[in-house]
Amino acid sequence: MSTHSSSPKSPNRSWSDRTLAIRAGSYRSNFKEHSEALFLTSGFAFDSAQHGADLFANPSLGNVYSRFTNPTVDALATRIAALENANYGLVTASGMSAIMTLCLSLLKQGDHIVCSRDIFGTSVGLFRDIVTRFGIDVDFVPLHGLSTWQNAIRENTRFLFCETPSNPLIEAESISDLAKLAHQAKALLIVDNCVATPILQKPMDFGADIVIHSMTKFVDGGGRCLGGAIVMNETELKDQIFSTMRTTGPTLSPFNAWVMLKSIETLPVRIIEQSKSAIAVVEWLEKQDWVKKVNHPSSKFYCPQQKKIVDEQMHAYGSLLSFEVEGGKEMAWQVIDRCQLFSRTANLGDVKSSICHSATTTHNRLTQQMRDEAGIGDDLIRLCIGLENPEDLCQDLSCE
Ligand SMILES: Cc1ncc(COP(=O)(O)O)c(C=O)c1O
Incomplete structure (x- = not known):
């Protein structure tokens, strides 16, 4: 100014x-x-x-x-x-x-x-x-x-x-x-x-x-x-x-x-790399039998109408994604707790990848009804992919 x-x-x-x-x-x-x-x-x-x-x-x-x-x-x-x-x-x-x-x-x-x-x-x-x-x-x-x-x-x-x-x-x-x-x-x-x-x-x-x-x-x-x-x-x-x-x-x-x-x-270099890694993690998650649904524009589960909108107004799909697991909150918390590489934190956008349970952290101030209507279930895990090697990140999420 x-x-x-x-x-x-x-x-x-x-x-x-x-x-x-x-x-x-x-x-x-x-x-x-x-x-x-x-x-x-x-x-x-x-x-x-x-x-x-x-x-x-x-x-x-x-x-x-x-x-x-x-x-x-x-x-x-x-x-x-x-x-x-x-x-x-x-x-x-x-x-x-x-x-x-x-x-x-x-x-x-x-x-x-x-x-x-x-x-x-x-x-x-x-x-x-x-x-x-x-x-x-x-x-x-x-x-x-x-x-x-x-x-x-x-x-x-x-x-x-x-x-x-x-x-x-x-x-x-x-x-x-x-x-x-x-x-x-x-x-x-x-x-x-x-x-x-x-x-x-x-x-x-x-x-x-x-x-x-x-x-x-x-x-x-x-x-x-x-x-x-x-x-x-x-x-x-x-x-x-x-x-x-x-x-x-x-x-x-x-x-x-x-x-x-x-x-x-x-930022321009980081976000493009992080977006590419997010696609690799989405592909891996889609192959896991304990994963019910993945939310990311690159996912086969993503709404085609919204994908069209994203393709019109975005240059890449970004590094934030979420997924639902079989077994509800108990399984979601288990996946989160067994991670050694992902940081258990509510912050996002970091070069360090993060994992969090949205319903009980970032969105805990919403009423249960608001979360239900919005589709933020207890089985939902949010990831923000950073700059680590995506293979290491998948290995970290793996239940083997
Ligand atoms: C989409 C979005 N908007 C706004 C905010 C609030 O930003 P801050 O934590 O810098 O106040 C956040 C924080 O997580 C966010 O994710």
Whole structure:
């Protein structure tokens, strides 16, 4: 957002993702360092009283205070926006604070939102238990199936919110169809693109108005820092959200931004390798007699209609998958507990592969009825495939 001598450079729109991931938003201070510097400072000094007054009146003229302007943080915001093919990016302390910031920026008492029920469990909690306390109505609908979205939209619907592909069932819906529905109703479409990453899917290209990320996941890729992002094209929207952030402070630490600036450089290479390994694990799982069903677009069990959507809007299928086992929760827990290589953790997107029981971890805040309706059974295991050799991963899952 700033034009200080060390602030991020605008990306060249013709660069490919691999170049943008390394060069977009890159900056160099007067010391001419090659790797982006870490500006671990809460405030910035003014040249004069007039300079301070000018910056306070217009923070885009330079850096003021790291709650709302910091070169390291701005560089990451520029880079993630470039990868999403969006005009503006803002980064936040976590994925949840990105969603909360949107709610605080866009909603008021009496508004209504329509939300996919197939979203991260804590996002369900935010919309269902917190947002509704402020006089805002929320309807949850299945991700796949446009008619239920259409029927849920009301005159006061402010936005539609979805994750496609979803976690943990990797379900999909057409972003362009959802955008059309939203725009007919003068509402916005917000897509949580955390599972796909901007490398595999760019929702703005299909008409989404706002894309959010938990950068904690694939952007960090090393399971170190929490972070979130909000990207959009409209200046008015960006100003509205920036103003909320400036006042409420869900700010990303410069240190976390710096870690992510480094890790995002390898995101395009990592996610493609991880997606390839996921296909190898899916193929292996499909051959096991204790596996009932595998959820991944590469699987023979995947819904053909949703596969068509995925093929239209994604470049590869991603590294998140889930599968159902014979023998219910007992068997699912046995499979999880016998793993020595997979990390038993709820985080995803790491180069270390992870395994978790969604019903009792990431989605435990959903009621039993919501989990049943969403298809998150006790026999479901979620995997996120990292960069280890996929043969070793299959060996680890094997019951022999
Ligand atoms: C799809 C999705 N969105 C949002 C979040 C929330 O992100 P964070 O944990 O960074 O707050 C998560 C976390 O797992 C997630 O999986």
